[in-house]
Amino acid sequence: MKIIMLGAPGAGKGTQAKMIADKYHVPHISTGDIFRANIKNGTELGMEAKKYMDQGLLVPDELTVKILLDRVGQDDCKEGYVLDGFPRTIPQAEVLDKALANLGESIDYAIDVDVPDENIVERMSGRRACVSCGATYHLKHVPPKKEGICDKCGNELLLRDDDKPDTVLNRLKVYHDQTQPLIQFYGNKGVLKTVDGTQAMEDVFRSIIAILEN
Ligand code: AP5
């Protein structure tokens, strides 16, 4: 099962992708998480990606595509995967398509988690992420048991650098300009499914399962 999560920044792609990956035992692959891990480890790739991420801009396709193709070529991806945050541009989608076609494969579902811009800033400013394991919380919707501490690994929770309101507005603009056209791209391929992302998390997940198990 090969799934792509589409949706604006903060729509809940990561939240749902983790739940899908757990339920169906496939890897959750987030290019944003890969970049953040590289930033944390001070790698060259991380330093380069940070320049763009801090401004709410996309990391150039040349850097992003290679990382993603390497990752989906690994053994644990043989039975499928959930891609979260990739593709984000039409050229990225085309490269992925070609790489899959060479293997006689294709994407099964592109799930668009639909949330209007008005809801996004509130979601992002309340998000807290674990610096160590990447678990995500929300001060109002999914609070950790102990303030500022990850329930799963006990490490510190932080506001992501790119979740400050000005950067969020930039990310939304970039989303509308460069990523939203993918909705039509996957619609034309007949694999697009849309879920209402303004529902409670469990209800969004139920809608997704209904699509996958239909
Ligand atoms: P990335 O990490 O992918 O960020 P994003 O797409 O901006 O999306 P987010 O992770 O912010 O949101 P999400 O949809 O995962 O929402 P979440 O589940 O956390 O990318 C970051 C940056 O990396 C990019 O800006 C770019 O620079 C670079 N990058 C990454 N991939 C790239 C690529 N392919 N090409 C080029 N550059 C790339 O939920 C948000 C919050 O809401 C959480 O607090 C959560 O608890 C809460 N929440 C979730 N669902 C609900 C619900 N149903 N109700 C209430 N609250 C909810």
Ligand code: MG
């Ligand atoms: Mg995410």
